[in-house]
Amino acid sequence: MGQALTALKLDLAALEHELCRGDLCRTDGELKQRIATMSATIESVFQMSMKICTELRPAVLDHLGLVAAIEWATRDFEARTGIFCNLDLPEGNAPMESRRATAMFRIFQEILTNIIRHAAATEVSIRLACAEAALLLEVSDNGMGLGKNLSAAEAGLGVIGMRERALAVGGLVKFSETIGGGTTVVVQIPNR
Numbered sequence: 001m002g003q004a005l006t007a008l009k010l011d012l013a014a015l016e017h018e019l020c021r022g023d024l025c026r027t028d029g030e031l032k033q034r035i036a037t038m039s040a041t042i043e044s045v046f047q048m049s050m051k052i053c054t055e056l057r058p059a060v061l062d063h064l065g066l067v068a069a070i071e072w073a074t075r076d077f078e079a080r081t082g083i084f085c086n087l088d089l090p091e092g093n094a095p096m097e098s099r100r101a102t103a104m105f106r107i108f109q110e111i112l113t114n115i116i117r118h119a120a121a122t123e124v125s126i127r128l129a130c131a132e133a134a135l136l137l138e139v140s141d142n143g144m145g146l147g148k149n150l151s152a153a154e155a156g157l158g159v160i161g162m163r164e165r166a167l168a169v170g171g172l173v174k175f176s177e178t179i180g181g182g183t184t185v186v187v188q189i190p191n192r
């Protein structure tokens with residue numbers, strides 16, 4: 001959907017360009033206004049589709065559970081980015097409430113997105129532990145680290161979203177420097 005909408009937006013911009021070259025826009029202000037409205041509509045559909053995608057529960061989580069979903073997302077991340085991932089997962093699927101599993105999975109996705117966007121890392125270590133009392137996720141990258149951005153990491157919308165998701169199920173998210181450089185994110189969610 002995102003690709004189709006982007007193509008539509010580009011085509012519309014090209015169309016506007018052509019029309020204005022032919023002086024049509026100057027003589028027909030209404031036409032120009034319509035194009036602007038169409039462009040705004042495309043943008044809002046784009047935002048809506050992003051929101052829907054984020055809110056949807058990923059099917060893999062429903063069918064296979066959190067452990068398998070984390071494994072799948074990690075392998076997908078590795079294949080897309082070429083960043084090597086060490087993965088340490090518990091055996092089998094510990095029972096957990098779906099709200100908690102979804103929160104953990106969404107937070108994990110945002111952590112990986114941030115690594116792609118900001119870390120310039122070559123290696124990532126992921127550890128998931130599912131004890132009876134709590135789920136614990138630790139993701140360490142060997143990238144540039146938060147440095148003085150540690151406070152910026154408190155302010156970004158992505159991080160605020162992670163904290164809100166964790167908080168909604170009684171959990172928390174912590175950021176720190178990886179020993180030897182890079183960023184470590186720890187997510188703790190009680191499992192009851």
Ligand SMILES: Nc1ncnc2c1ncn2[C@@H]1O[C@H](COP(=O)(O)OP(=O)(O)OP(=O)(O)O)[C@@H](O)[C@H]1O
Pocket residue numbers: 114115117118119141143144145146149152153154155156157158159160183
């Ligand atoms: N793994 C990381 N390595 C280095 N810097 C990071 C990492 N994760 C987050 N950051 C820093 O923390 C900031 C806040 O992250 P956050 O996810 O809140 O915002 P964002 O990714 O910039 O934007 P968005 O709201 O779209 O997620 C980032 O801008 C970046 O500077």
Ligand SMILES: [Mg+2]
Pocket residue numbers: 110113114156158159
């Ligand atoms: Mg982000």
